[in-house]
Amino acid sequence: MPAARPGSRGLVFVSHTSRRRTKEELGPDEYRAQGRRKEYLGRVLTELEQQLPEAGFQIWWDRRDLQPGQPVDASIHSALNRCRAAVILIDADALNPGYMRREVNILAFRGAEQSVFVLPVLLHVDAEQVRDSQLGHDTGIDVQLALRTSNKRNSAAARQTAEQITEQLLKRSAQWQRDIRSPVNRWIDDVAVFLTGASQAALREAAARLDLDLVAWERSTEGERRWEIAAAMWSADGQAVYEVLEGVADHLSDAQRQKIVKWVLPQWVDLRAARTVREVAGGTAGSYRAVSLATRAYRLGEHVVRRSTAGNRTTRVVRLTDVHGEGTIQELVGQSEATLRRELNFPKEAPADEVASVLRSSPDRGVYAILRADTVNPATSAAVVRELQHRFPGITVVVLNQSGTPGGGSSMISPVFEDFPPERERQVRKFVSDLSDLSGARKIEVDSDE
Structure with a gap:
């Protein structure tokens, strides 16, 4: 196969967890096992960082090693919505994954909605462990189609795992069709447009409510800031969405409020x-x-x-x-x-x-x-x-x-x-009724058969 241009085959999002717990939390033996897991994960990531660009893919993974409790920032939301494929590296630490669960939930939906290729990779865990885990239960990820890798943890095994992943991506890349006007991206674009007119102070408050990285967010252009808020809203829970709209509603025209409320009303559905x-x-x-x-x-x-x-x-x-x-x-x-x-x-x-x-x-x-x-x-x-x-x-x-x-x-x-x-x-009815109240148009009564 002739060499491909770097990034010509599209963006690959690599999801993993780099969290480390203390020796006091784990005990000496498990703490040492965690160290071996993270060392091997690092080897796999290093190999992917070399092999995927050589095969023509652009790779995205969190280089700043977000710790549990830190916000999922705007660059992650952007990558999640732009990627053509995703590799989910599942080790024992990923089974109760914190923010990684949110990434996988979005990727699983895009896999169904846009035919984005999602490849779960099992790193020294088995399918049964994943099915019984918080990650498997909360996201519904199909571990039956997961890539099973070597039981070894040396450099050769890491290289072989990266080669297997690259091979799977190359097989599927011929079927990819770039669709920047997908329904999800169009939803984000429209909501971003409806936010036009909101003050920077109101938008900054919205970004904070959505746990965006405010330093990175403020370095973006005005249009990018609105887009990043809309992208984060796509996967946010209903309460966060309501609080964001409540904060910006007074800054928008009647037409903008009515349109944005209409688009976000269905977000009670996970x-x-x-x-x-x-x-x-x-x-x-x-x-x-x-x-x-x-x-x-x-x-x-x-x-x-x-x-x-x-x-x-x-x-x-x-x-x-x-x-x-x-x-x-x-x-x-x-x-x-x-x-x-x-x-x-x-x-x-x-x-x-x-x-x-x-x-x-x-x-x-x-x-x-x-x-x-x-x-x-x-x-x-x-x-x-x-x-x-x-x-x-x-x-x-x-x-x-x-x-x-x-x-x-x-x-x-x-x-x-x-x-x-x-x-x-009852919770859903209240959410829908409360949101419709913000639009300034006809209120949807909470007890209506509608």
Whole structure:
């Protein structure tokens, strides 16, 4: 293979933890073991720093060795959103990872949303340890596809590990397509524009709330500062997002406030839940594209879609008629068919096989249908969903069912959350209502069925 230009194959983000605990915390034996782990990790990083640029990749890893409790700064958010691939180096210290968990959560979502290649690499740990760890549980990273490396810790083993990683990246790099206008990047760009007009003092306070490195942030240009705040908001928790918007709201015009609130309302949905929706919606043609949410609030169902698509402008969200009554499956489906035909611009008189044929020829239209089905039994709702997908192939159905069974009792309908108890819904409703109050437009009432 001819030599590639440095960086021509794209940016590779390397995630790892360099934290060190004291001898008092670990005890003498584990403290020495930690030293050996960090020495080997350093060897692997040094080899990657040499091999990846030689193969044409640009490499990014935290050279300042952030310690637990230090902020994840703006340069990390920028790299996380620009990378074309990510290497996650998992040693024993990464299993309870602190800030590394946040990096991996973002990368896992980008892997589903943008086909960013995410390569977990096991350094002297096994897949079972990762699955049972905080890292595995909180991020859902697929350790079954992880790269298993040598059990040795010498320089030759580190070089071999780096060679294996480089080989995997080279195999996948031919499939990469640069997409700077991805939905996530477009979301960040739009939110950054909506922040125009906020004073520097208000923006600095927002950066502090988001744990950005204020020294680095203040060295950026005005546009870069807004972008860095928006990038950090993408992965922030709801309370931080609300506090940021509360702090800048008085500095923005009515139109700016309304637009930015509309874009960030879905951020009560965590990235792991959004990734579930994204993966189901991206299933192969003919696969069962259906998810459920244990609520009857239409707006919350819509927010799950908006979060999973990063507010993609081409996404269409259609609210269907509630499924209720004792009619046949065909009668219950008929209540929704007219709505879908109208929204997808099919004439009433068009034969059903013609509609299905057109949709089957272009299955990835980004159409999500929200169906409230909490008054019928799970078997009926699953049958209705199946029939709708038969008539309208390629759509993704979001089933709202507050029956206490998030998946509606059907293995073909994937629950968005493992658990969505009433107290969680109350928190979400308050977040949505509080944020809408900031917009200055119509308030979303907290107890509305919306």
